Amino acid sequence: MHLLALETATHRLSVALWLDGRVLERAAELPNGSSEWLLPNVHALLAEGGVGLKSLDGIAFGAGPGSFTGLRLAAGCAQGLAYGLDLPVLGIGTLAALAFASGETRAYVCLDARMNEVYVAAYENGVEIISPIVCPPAQAQAPSGEGWIGCGDGFASYGDLLPRFLRTRPELRPTADAVARLAAPRLARGEGLAASEAMPLYVRDKVALTTAERLARGGTK
Template identity: 30%
Template sequence: MSDPTILAFDTSGPYCAAALLHRGQMSTRIDDMARGQAEHLMPMLEEVLAAAGIGWHNLDAIGVGTGPGNFTGIRISVSAARGLALGLGIPAVGVTGFDVLRLSDEKGSLAIPAPRDQAYLMIRDEAPRLVSAADVPAGTLTLDILSNEERIARIAEIAANRWAEPSLPRPAPLYIRPADAAPARDTGPVLLS
């Protein structure tokens, strides 16, 4: 299919972002919010579809931002994408922030801002890692060069290029640093046989 209909979304930052690629036209919506993405995402996606005059059944695939970024936000988007893909019988395509940056620079170093004056750094084909923002090499392309609208549109664009690939893996969160939350102290219920 030359012009797939792709619904993309991302909640890895302090926002709910959505893009709809339909009939070769891209529309985007960014709702800035620090909390409440889980409750906001699905109604927002329904509004994006309704504004285009289409429904869930018109989608060819889902595109989803998989991080790095906010742990809870990433889990919200990835689980929503997996559930929608399963329920609709369509593929879901995971797209990292590094994939988004690769559209601007296929070979150089890439960085994505992280909390506490740090950055997620990927140097060429090495695995991404967390570094101090001061340790990001000069000339590194950073996600700050793109607006939120450009980022979500790129997620939709990448998903449109990948959705028909055979053996497409399910979207998975890209976690580079350990979670800030402490593990539960209780062991949970004990099952008796």
């Protein structure tokens, strides 16, 4: 199976190519995100792997939660490529991808959601224990049991307000490599969707806040 994976939900943008179990990846840290980075690196990665778009069997993308702009970028790119090639598309949860990328048995995942909120979820051996939610850091609930590791940039931004763990890894981000590895077996089982059905998972329902709401959350005009 040849699978293209895209992950742009955070400032760390990445693309990966699954080639029958071998994974190639390109990544860049872009504080403001960049739609100009994505497609050129998709084509460069395909060239590196020695395959063309027409040899792909599916496309996966980091579906969220995460940056609204980033989620739309990955979903739109995946849909656009899939339409032209009539390929199945599969969205992979950003927090699940981060947990997988961590390699931890028990991963409590937390990403900075801006507006004084975080996206959190918990996974044990890849099984979702706490479903992705958005909440103020002080309201984030810790899973029961010991051995949990805090993963994600939420711990860099709000570490004093979040549940305490013996160890945290705030440098971790979701990766296209993880998206590819999670998506490959599911696409092989026929779980891919038509391009028109592949949508981002925003979690936060309201994208835009009024000035009054931003100020109430401690933001700026």
